[in-house]
Amino acid sequence: AVAAVVAALVVVPALRGAVRGEPRRSGGAAAALLTSLPEFLLATALLVVVAVHLRWLPPYGWEGPQHAVLPALALGLPAGGLLGRLLSDAVSSAAAEPWAATWATAGTTRGRLVGGLLLRAVPGVAPQVGMVLVGLAGGAVAVERVFAVPGIGRTSLGAAAAQDAPLLQGCVLALLVVGTACGAGAALLRGAVLGRALRVAGLSVAEPGAARGRGARAVPVVCAVLLVGTTAAGLLRDPYAPEHARLAAPTLALPLGADASGRDLLARVGHGAASTVGTAVLVCALAAVIGVAAGLLPRLSTGPVEVTNAAPPVLAGLVTAAVLGPSRGLTGSAAVAVLVVSWAPLAAHTAALVTEARAQPHVRVLPLLGVGRARLLLLHVLPDVLPPVLRHAALRLPGVALALASLGFLGLGPQPPAPDWGLVLAEGMPYVERAPWAVLAPAASLVALSVLAVTLSSLGGSSTGVPRWRRTPATSPALSSGNTASTSQGSALAGPAASEASTTEPTSQLPSSTATPPQVDTRP
Numbered sequence: 005a006v007a008a009v010v011a012a013l014v015v016v017p018a019l020r021g022a023v024r025g026e027p028r029r030s031g032g033a034a035a036a037l038l039t040s041l042p043e044f045l046l047a048t049a050l051l052v053v054v055a056v057h058l059r060w061l062p063p064y065g066w067e068g069p070q071h072a073v074l075p076a077l078a079l080g081l082p083a084g085g086l087l088g089r090l091l092s093d094a095v096s097s098a099a100a101e102p103w104a105a106t107w108a109t110a111g112t113t114r115g116r117l118v119g120g121l122l123l124r125a126v127p128g129v130a131p132q133v134g135m136v137l138v139g140l141a142g143g144a145v146a147v148e149r150v151f152a153v154p155g156i157g158r159t160s161l162g163a164a165a166a167q168d169a170p171l172l173q174g175c176v177l178a179l180l181v182v183g184t185a186c187g188a189g190a191a192l193l194r195g196a197v198l199g200r201a202l203r204v205a206g207l208s209v210a211e212p213g214a215a216r217g218r219g220a221r222a223v224p225v226v227c228a229v230l231l232v233g234t235t236a237a238g239l240l241r242d243p244y245a246p247e248h249a250r251l252a253a254p255t256l257a258l259p260l261g262a263d264a265s266g267r268d269l270l271a272r273v274g275h276g277a278a279s280t281v282g283t284a285v286l287v288c289a290l291a292a293v294i295g296v297a298a299g300l301l302p303r304l305s306t307g308p309v310e311v312t313n314a315a316p317p318v319l320a321g322l323v324t325a326a327v328l329g330p331s332r333g334l335t336g337s338a339a340v341a342v343l344v345v346s347w348a349p350l351a352a353h354t355a356a357l358v359t360e361a362r363a364q365p366h367v368r369v370l371p372l373l374g375v376g377r378a379r380l381l382l383l384h385v386l387p388d389v390l391p392p393v394l395r396h397a398a399l400r401l402p403g404v405a406l407a408l409a410s411l412g413f414l415g416l417g418p419q420p421p422a423p424d425w426g427l428v429l430a431e432g433m434p435y436v437e438r439a440p441w442a443v444l445a446p447a448a449s450l451v452a453l454s455v456l457a458v459t460l461s462s463l464g465g466s467s468t469g470v471p472r473w474r475r476t477p478a479t480s481p482a483l484s485s486g487n488t489a490s491t492s493q494g495s496a497l498a499g500p501a502a503s504e505a506s507t508t509e510p511t512s513q514l515p516s517s518t519a520t521p522p523q524v525d526t527r528p
Contacts, residue, residue: 006076007136010038010084011091018092022099022121023114038085042406044146044413045429045447047078051150052437064152071153078147083136089399090132093392094125128360130190131352137186142316146410157318161414164322172326176319227456231277234449238274243267243423251439261441263431272423273445279418280425281453283339284405291346291404292397296390298347299354300381306355312348317407320345321416338417342407346400353396357389402454409450425449 054074055063061073098104098121107117144157152158156175163171237259246266254261260269298305320341361367362385370380405425411417412426420427425446432442 006080007084007087010081011088014085014088015091015095018095019118019121022095023117025108038081041082042409042429042447042450043078043082043143044150044410045443046081047075047147047150048433048436050074050078056437066153075147075151075153079140079143083140086403087129087133087136090129091125093395094128095121098124127193128356130193131356132349133190137182142318145318145322146414160319160322164326167326169326172322176323224456224459227452230452231449231456234270235274235277238270238272238277241268241271241274243271243275244421251435251442254441260445261439263428263442264435269428269441269445272428273425273449275423276425276428276446277449279422280405280408283408284401287339287343287346287404288397288401290343291400292350292394294347295350296354296393298351300358300386302355302358305351309348309351312345317342317345318410318414321411321414324416338408338411341411342404346404349400350393350397354389354393357392358385361385361388402450405450405453
């Protein structure tokens with residue numbers, strides 16, 4: 005419920021801009037801040053502020069509904085930020101499709117246009133909803149540990165620490181069942197919304213938009229400067245020498261203060277960037293390659309994707325620790341554990357986009373022209389699929405970094421005295437009330453990394469920009485002629501789905517989405 009409310013708040017600006025004819029990927033910085041908040045850090049902050057200082061809610065245990073509020077906030081805020089950002093991108097992309105221009109030109113009411121945009125955007129995001137629900141189980145491991153909640157996450161952590169294989173297998177099996185159910189539900193939802201449009205080639209293509217202005221580049225530049233500056237300054241210092249007083253406050257000579265052992269936090273954060281960020285970038289790159297390759301063959305990858313989706317990164321780390329032992333949880337094994345489950349969301353996203361791309365009219369007609377499957381896939385489907393998937397992979401970068409930090413926080417990643425961001429956070433948690441700077445530095449670094457990744461992903465591809473009905477108000481794109489007729493004549497009028505178009509008044513006087521495609525000379 006918390007994630008749904010947060011996602012709705014994040015997507016509202018995108019819907020408002022789309023209705024006004026100025027669609028944009030909204031909520032970038034806000035969603036990035038929400039996504040970048042580690043569940044264990046957010047849980048500790050809520051525990052200290054709300055439960056200890058304000059005494060509004062109980063801090064520990066599970067004795068009634070009031071005990072569920074803080075854990076729900078700690079889990080729901082990051083999940084809602086991720087879902088809201090993905091849904092904002094999908095809404096903005098749908099607003100740039102020709103059918104939206106036709107509806108606006110025909111005088112469709114704002115409420116009906118908003119409903120159509122959401123109907124068109126939901127199928128592409130539906131697989132991610134199931135993955136986020138499964139991911140909440142992984143985040144619950146740390147949250148249940150902070151709030152002493154007797155749940156499956158805390159049970160899994162105890163089983164991994166004790167190397168209790170039967171109990172851990174039971175937890176994994178329960179999550180597999182949840183993941184399979186979520187994947188099946190997402191597939192049914194997509195089929196219900198896009199069923200007829202997929203059969204009659206009624207899906208349209210988003211129109212290319214204008215480039216973003218200079219203001220959109222300010223946020224990633226600032227974040228990059230802060231990260232690079234902090235890393236460069238920290239690499240010049242010793243992260244292991246306890247040369248300062250315990251929990252020393254920040255000074256000019258000690259900009260970020262010292263930890264509980266008297267070590268320079270600036271040095272530990274700077275050196276930790278090389279391991280945490282570098283490993284996260286490598287994992288995201290490999291996950292993108294594996295995910296795209298698997299998503300291009302959706303029939304073969306559906307089963308492995310659903311099974312892998314049921315294992316959050318933290319759970320994969322628990323399994324790795326149960327097999328190798330917590331003392332052997334090095335950076336390499338933590339990276340492998342995160343990689344094993346990070347490719348599945350990208351594969352599911354790719355498969356959904358491939359299905360929609362194959363349903364476009366100009367792609368459906370290519371086999372009649374003698375285009376082979378491999379050429380069709382690589383030259384006509386992959387170019388439409390790759391940009392949004394790469395943006396999704398960049399959006400996953402902070403999540404991967406947080407997963408690595410979570411493993412370090414739980415003691416399943418790099419071991420002390422390694423300057424890992426997760427370890428730095430874990431070492432500072434007991435002193436967060438007395439010395440908040442002990443966790444502020446690594447937490448701020450993770451937030452800056454997340455904002456940088458999300459804003460760069462928005463700038464990486466062509467922006468949605470201003471829709472065509474605003475740029476050329478006198479001519480509806482659905483009625484334009486020329487080479488674009490074959491790609492927009494039917495799909496531009498179909499709306500979010502062909503069934504919606506057939507019952508919508510604004511398109512009743514326009515050609516049907518099942519109109520015969522232009523005659524093409526197929527002779528050699």
